[in-house]
Amino acid sequence: MNIIDGGVTAPKGFKAAGVACGIKKNNRKDLAIVCSEDTAVASGVFTTNVVKGHSLQVSMEHIKNGFARAIVINSGNANACVGETGYKDAKEMTELTAELLQCDAQDVLVNATGVIGTKLNMPSIRSGIRSAVNALSSQGGSDAEEAIMTTDLMPKEIAVDIELQGETVRIGGIAKGSGMIHPNMATMIGILTTDANISRSLLDKALKQCVKKTFNRVSVDGDTSVCDSVFVLANGFADNDAIVKEDYEYSKFVDAMMFVCTYLAKLMAKDGEGATKLIEIQVDGAGDESDAYKVVSTVAKSPLVKTAIFGEDANWGRIFTAVGYSGASFDPNLTDIYIGDILVCRNGAAANFDEAAAKELLKKKEIIIKINLKKGNVSDRIWTCDFSYDYVKINGSYRS
Amino acid sequence: MNIIDGGVTAPKGFKAAGVACGIKKNNRKDLAIVCSEDTAVASGVFTTNVVKGHSLQVSMEHIKNGFARAIVINSGNANACVGETGYKDAKEMTELTAELLQCDAQDVLVNATGVIGTKLNMPSIRSGIRSAVNALSSQGGSDAEEAIMTTDLMPKEIAVDIELQGETVRIGGIAKGSGMIHPNMATMIGILTTDANISRSLLDKALKQCVKKTFNRVSVDGDTSVCDSVFVLANGFADNDAIVKEDYEYSKFVDAMMFVCTYLAKLMAKDGEGATKLIEIQVDGAGDESDAYKVVSTVAKSPLVKTAIFGEDANWGRIFTAVGYSGASFDPNLTDIYIGDILVCRNGAAANFDEAAAKELLKKKEIIIKINLKKGNVSDRIWTCDFSYDYVKINGSYRS
Numbered sequence: 001m002n003i004i005d006g007g008v009t010a011p012k013g014f015k016a017a018g019v020a021c022g023i024k025k026n027n028r029k030d031l032a033i034v035c036s037e038d039t040a041v042a043s044g045v046f047t048t049n050v051v052k053g054h055s056l057q058v059s060m061e062h063i064k065n066g067f068a069r070a071i072v073i074n075s076g077n078a079n080a081c082v083g084e085t086g087y088k089d090a091k092e093m094t095e096l097t098a099e100l101l102q103c104d105a106q107d108v109l110v111n112a113t114g115v116i117g118t119k120l121n122m123p124s125i126r127s128g129i130r131s132a133v134n135a136l137s138s139q140g141g142s143d144a145e146e147a148i149m150t151t152d153l154m155p156k157e158i159a160v161d162i163e164l165q166g167e168t169v170r171i172g173g174i175a176k177g178s179g180m181i182h183p184n185m186a187t188m189i190g191i192l193t194t195d196a197n198i199s200r201s202l203l204d205k206a207l208k209q210c211v212k213k214t215f216n217r218v219s220v221d222g223d224t225s226v227c228d229s230v231f232v233l234a235n236g237f238a239d240n241d242a243i244v245k246e247d248y249e250y251s252k253f254v255d256a257m258m259f260v261c262t263y264l265a266k267l268m269a270k271d272g273e274g275a276t277k278l279i280e281i282q283v284d285g286a287g288d289e290s291d292a293y294k295v296v297s298t299v300a301k302s303p304l305v306k307t308a309i310f311g312e313d314a315n316w317g318r319i320f321t322a323v324g325y326s327g328a329s330f331d332p333n334l335t336d337i338y339i340g341d342i343l344v345c346r347n348g349a350a351a352n353f354d355e356a357a358a359k360e361l362l363k364k365k366e367i368i369i370k371i372n373l374k375k376g377n378v379s380d381r382i383w384t385c386d387f388s389y390d391y392v393k394i395n396g397s398y399r400s
Numbered sequence: 401m402n403i404i405d406g407g408v409t410a411p412k413g414f415k416a417a418g419v420a421c422g423i424k425k426n427n428r429k430d431l432a433i434v435c436s437e438d439t440a441v442a443s444g445v446f447t448t449n450v451v452k453g454h455s456l457q458v459s460m461e462h463i464k465n466g467f468a469r470a471i472v473i474n475s476g477n478a479n480a481c482v483g484e485t486g487y488k489d490a491k492e493m494t495e496l497t498a499e500l501l502q503c504d505a506q507d508v509l510v511n512a513t514g515v516i517g518t519k520l521n522m523p524s525i526r527s528g529i530r531s532a533v534n535a536l537s538s539q540g541g542s543d544a545e546e547a548i549m550t551t552d553l554m555p556k557e558i559a560v561d562i563e564l565q566g567e568t569v570r571i572g573g574i575a576k577g578s579g580m581i582h583p584n585m586a587t588m589i590g591i592l593t594t595d596a597n598i599s600r601s602l603l604d605k606a607l608k609q610c611v612k613k614t615f616n617r618v619s620v621d622g623d624t625s626v627c628d629s630v631f632v633l634a635n636g637f638a639d640n641d642a643i644v645k646e647d648y649e650y651s652k653f654v655d656a657m658m659f660v661c662t663y664l665a666k667l668m669a670k671d672g673e674g675a676t677k678l679i680e681i682q683v684d685g686a687g688d689e690s691d692a693y694k695v696v697s698t699v700a701k702s703p704l705v706k707t708a709i710f711g712e713d714a715n716w717g718r719i720f721t722a723v724g725y726s727g728a729s730f731d732p733n734l735t736d737i738y739i740g741d742i743l744v745c746r747n748g749a750a751a752n753f754d755e756a757a758a759k760e761l762l763k764k765k766e767i768i769i770k771i772n773l774k775k776g777n778v779s780d781r782i783w784t785c786d787f788s789y790d791y792v793k794i795n796g797s798y799r800s
Contacts, residue, residue: 051724051732051748079734081720116717117750203609250692303703307792317516320481324451332451332481343439349483350517392707 001162001256001311004170007141010159011170011195013237014035016140018147019130023076023114023121031128031138032147033097034191035070039107040235042068043204047228054058054086055079055112056229058094062106066200071109071191072097072132073126073148075176079112082119089120096126100133103220111189111229113176145174148189152176156267162256164249167240169196171253173260175219175230177268188268190215190230192260196253197236198243205246206254209234214261214308217382218269219300232257269383270366274391278366279309282381286371291328294373298326300307306387309367314358316344323371330373338370401562401656404570404615407541407699410559411570411595413437413637416540418547421528422512423476432547433497433536434574434591435470439507440635442468443604445611454486455479455512456629458494462506466600468633469589471509472532473548474525475576479512482519489520490763496526498659500533509644511589513550513576545574548589552576556667564649568641571653571658575630577618577668588668590615590630592660596653597636598643602787606654614661617782618669618698628682632657644714669783670766674791678766679709682781685773691728692780695771698726706787709767714758716744723771730773738770 009016016034024030044063046056062068072093079086094108112120135143145157159172175190180371192207196375211230236242243250281299286292299305302322308315316337324332337345340361344353361367405521409416418433424430444463446456472493479486494508501508512520535543545557559572575590592607611630636642643650670678681699686692699705702722708715716737724732737745740761744753761767 045760049724050730051720060415078717081717081749083747086749116715116721117745119750174480189722303787303791310792317478317481320451321449321516324449330450345481345517347483349481349486350519387792389792391703392787392789392792393709 001160001259001335002007002159004159006159006172007145007157008034008107008172008174008193009138009141010172011193011237013195013235014172014193015136015138016134016144017132017137017323018140018143018145019128019131019135021131021200022124023074029143030074030076031125031132031145032073032144033070033103033129033132034144035191036138036193036233036235038235039067039069041066041200041203042109042197042231042233043200044109044229044231045207051081053080053112054082055090055093055110057087058090059109059111059229062094062109063279065106067107068109069103069107070097070101071111071231072129073111073189074120074128074274075148075150076114077112077118077120078114078116079120080116082117085119085347086137087198092122093125096129101208109231113189133155141172146175148176150176151273152271154267154271154322156264156271158260158263160256160259162163164240164251164252167238168241169238169253170194171196171256171260175264175268177271188215188228190264192230192257194232194234195236195238196234196243197238197240198234198253200244202234202243202250203234206257210257210261210316211256214265215260218265219297219382219384223248266383269385272385272386274393275385276388277309277386279384279386280381281384282368282370282379283373284370284379285375286378286380287329287376289378289380291330292378294326294328294382295373296382298322299369300369300382300384303387306384309362310386310388312359312362314339316346319369319371320345330375334374335375336372340368401560401659404559404561406559406572407545407557408434408572408574408591408593409538409541411574411593411637413595413635414593415536415538416544417532417535417537418540418543418545419528419535422524426690427584429543429547429591430474430476431525432473432544433529433532434544434593435501435536436593436633436635438635439467439469440633441466441598441600441603442509442631442633443607444629444631445599445607449607451481453478453480453510453512454482455490455493455510457487458490458508458521459511462494462509465506467507468509469503469507470497470501471511471631472529473511473589474520474528475548476514476549477512477518477520478516479520480516482517484596485519489522490576492522493525493529493761496529500530509631513548513589517577523560526676530670541572541574548574548576550576551673552671554671556664556671558660558663560656560659563654566640566642566651569638569640569653569681570594571596571656571660574666575664575668577671588615588628590632592657594632594634595636595638596634596643596650597638598634598638598653602646602650603634606657609654610657610661613658619697619782619784623800628782669785671787674788674793675785676788677786679784680768680781680784681784682768682770682779684779685775686769686778686780687729687776689778689780690696691730692778694726694728695723695773697782698722699769700782700784705786706784709762710786710788712759712762714739714744714755714762719769719771720745730775736772736774736776740768746758769798
């Protein structure tokens, strides 16, 4: 597997564009289109929030047939909670994009991210869609990425290639994250493209497998938003023998997709609103999958743990406390906790550790916290970030 | 019912003291004793965290017989997660207090609040207990309150009297809160005293009723700690006819206890770490109690809601989003949301409201958010606070 340039336009037969149409201030890019030259098999994973954005609802309907040509996304306005207009506007976005691309509106997906409760400025959106379609190019991946960012500081894109029975297959991806990030799905949007020839059912299975272990293992603040989604389009332009069963080629494909999703997911945590550090919380020795998940997600959500890491303070008591109220079944008297490689809590009691060494370790930009429950043999891990002054600043004035 | 002075020493037959013994820095008070002149019936409610502080474990054993004379509490060190020593030290604290008060160690309760994972400095604790017993006085309620505070900025004490069949009965209370506060129980400690003559079973019932609606309806950061507890001691010194059934006198007693607990609970939210505002989240029209609780607790925990309120931003989309992922069953298209008296979301969509008026309202120190699900007829409410720079500051350097 090789890392290659191009993001979502690295796979053959994909074009993309990102333009500024005036939804975001200061002429920042705010409308993206990613499209395949021909109809692709498609799959998606969506927010579990009961409240769902209007654009997302339209995509959920359009993806049912298993095919898509293009996806159109605006940032700066979530097109959520504005009543019937929101659904109508989202529908119109797919119709206009379809008309310009000469395809069926059912084959256009749509999403939006930004402020909730404000109607879309449709004249701007319409002109944005026209400009974006005109700008579509096989070098447009990074522009599309830029146009889906909100409070993201770093662009998030990657592409890889693998060889499947002599043919080169490419997978590209872009994502936006930042705040309101928590399993399952968050204010995040992820778009994956591939030129692999693969059946819809296996594409769907691969996506769900990857999302579970990557995007659903990122927590910035425990909030899940109403617009979150990950889409994948596979257009078959690589001409590999179709992947139609769970064979060696399929597993190679999943590994590559997992790599792409892991890269994007970790970047989302690292670039969480106000984040100064990437934190990976690992649990070993859990009794079952559900307990393992409870432990990592509860620790990752604790503002007390996250502020302690921001303050570079080895306050493991807060980690242990969060494990204690996670709802997981375990014996506190067996629990070990490590910060990096330093054992800070052995069998539920303070270990003799070098505070200075721990302090030094916590100065790093990437911190690993390991919890061993010594009950069963199930492991899990989640990525999160610290909680800083800037998180409060960004979120205290988001709409201004 | 009248509000009276004296806190936990307002009821007849109670003394208290708070002294500095060197656990906290800068000669701040850190050891409190509250005691009844004679054995009192006693009840307690404890943290649901699987990890429990050693002192708390001793109290849970000692309160089983339903009686207590005194409670000894240190602040600055949680006496948690330090291994066997922690249990032994807590036992010794009850034994020494009992010896000096000439009672049974089983009748002494003990608790601790502060940093986790550090052993108690027992020479300091011993001298503190001796000084505190010497200092016991019927005017000592406020000193005891001061000695249980950690990052609290405001002392939390109150007392009331009521008349039960011609006799005056008093209820007093003190509490500490601040961070790591969330149902059920948190880093909080509450002590209630009363001179009422009441059976153990009704005292217990009254306490659980009050805690459920007050202390278990406060959330600062969603973290529940390992030391949380509320104790009540009733010594019968008021000479009222014993309350032994759920009659008019009982309900009058519960109302007064509810008033005391509500006062202390709201003060805990208002004084949450870094708080600049007290926020009350109310839900109406929920289908059942569980859904009602899910809604208010999820909104109260959302860092995005709490930072928006800190920023005085009427970002109701975040409130609606939190309701959406709360797990409660409801129809988003029926939901109304109010900030104060301003309807900001009607039937799941943005209402036309005056942003300037909302901004003005959010400048106040006490904010009410109302959510109406229009599904059933169950209501609930919770108190929380906003999330500020100071929360991050306080918790980034708690141990330093």
